Amino acid sequence: MDLAASPLPDAGVVPQASRLVSMILDDQVLQDRAAILGAVGHHPFARHALGPALPATGYRREGAVLWLVPTRHGPTGCAIGPAGPALDICVALRDSGTLRPGHRLHLPRHDRALLTGRLAVAEHHDWDFHWTDAPPPAQPDEQPVVRLTDADTPALEALVDEAFPSTTSRPGDPRVVDWYGIRAGGRLVACGADRSQSELGFIAGLTVAPDLRGRGLGASLAAGMTRALLARHDTVALGVYTHNVGAARLYRRLGFTNILPLSTIRLA
Template identity: 35%
Template sequence: MQATTLVSRTADLFDQGLERQSGAALLRFGAARRREDDRTGWSGDGAVAWLDAGRGHVWSVGDAAAAAELVLNAERERPGAIREFTGPRGSDELVGRRRELTDVVEWVFRWTLVEPPVMRNEERVVELGEEHHGELIDFLGAHSPAHSTGPGSADVSLWAGIRDADGRLVACGALSSLRDSGAPLMASVATDASQRGQGLGAALTAWLTRYAVREHGFCTLWQIADNVPAQRLYDRLGYRDEDHCVSARIVGAA
């Protein structure tokens, strides 16, 4: 399927109404409808894509074949500037026929519009301010070294945590945001390994979800596709499981 490049304006991303279709929530929540005209986007037959220029990352939704063509179009238009992409499951195989890829990871972009059921220990969650950033850095370094975002990040609007009876931090998590739209994105939820099995991660995830839904009307998060315990938790909390994605880096890109 051959994609057609259109004028690079935000409105083009929504011309096909893909954001209303199942499996296109990344467009619905992740792409801003109103932005400056400097945002680059592409539209094809059944797919759209947009560029995070700072990261050299192309985001796409829709038909996998059309999305793959949009990624390849973007690379041809901006040689050396496209380093990685996220698209519908299967787009990696199609891009991979013409470009060498690495760091391929399958994800599920999950979202909810409703408050979750109350979880055990949720009442123990407290907000954490800038004065706790050092403590959060130490905790994440010890219990979640690969965390997606850290204290001090400009994308984070809120940190929350749970403490034990001695006041020691035993779980934490953040509300970050999707880069293009600013939509709430849960991130860096971590639990002390010695405290696992008490439902602390579930309590923190429910609390952050409830906060985001009350403040913004929805919450989003990324789940690694084969993380079965996380999948079960997000199912319990009411997150939709419709948007199956894949990300990859293009070998040799600048």
């Protein structure tokens, strides 16, 4: 799954804290990344979403923590904890003018009906954030995974265009640290993007040639990339839409058994 947002006008971080504290009773304003990470126990999702150099401000309410970053870095906001209090914070931020139409947020999993009369949304979809800190088991007939180079760009572009044209992880994307792939008979038949940031590894855009699906290439690619990223990071994560049952089953088999259920919304 890809988690990127379309660029939007920068929301800044937030209005003055005193204004929001008066609007969100019992909230605690968290002034920076370190405070936010401390409030969520350095949860892997927060470690991934909060890049080390991003300005960020967070809010804590009844067990929920929601943080905002400038929109040019991805979704405007993310949250961990009970969905109800997280949505209460969203409503207050919307009422203050901090959250505006078009802004996207990754929030604790909730039913869309919970938004009725509170937040108008143009998009709402559910997905799971998976992570592991252990190498995956060897896969049957596992194929070697290699790090791709600039010379592979034409083949990489052709494979992505053919097999996964809707992905937001594409060659030339500045968020991609490296590309990995599998070759067969001199042909690039599978690829995946290393979208790691901070101390957490993150896999995105896993793609297999349509005529070779069902032969274990996806498992080989995910396993090989997980091992490669664990050599540089203490944890590796990825995202899966809830309707992609087969992929979720595969990732659990590879050890991605830690799961955070999320819903992404885009404000109307």
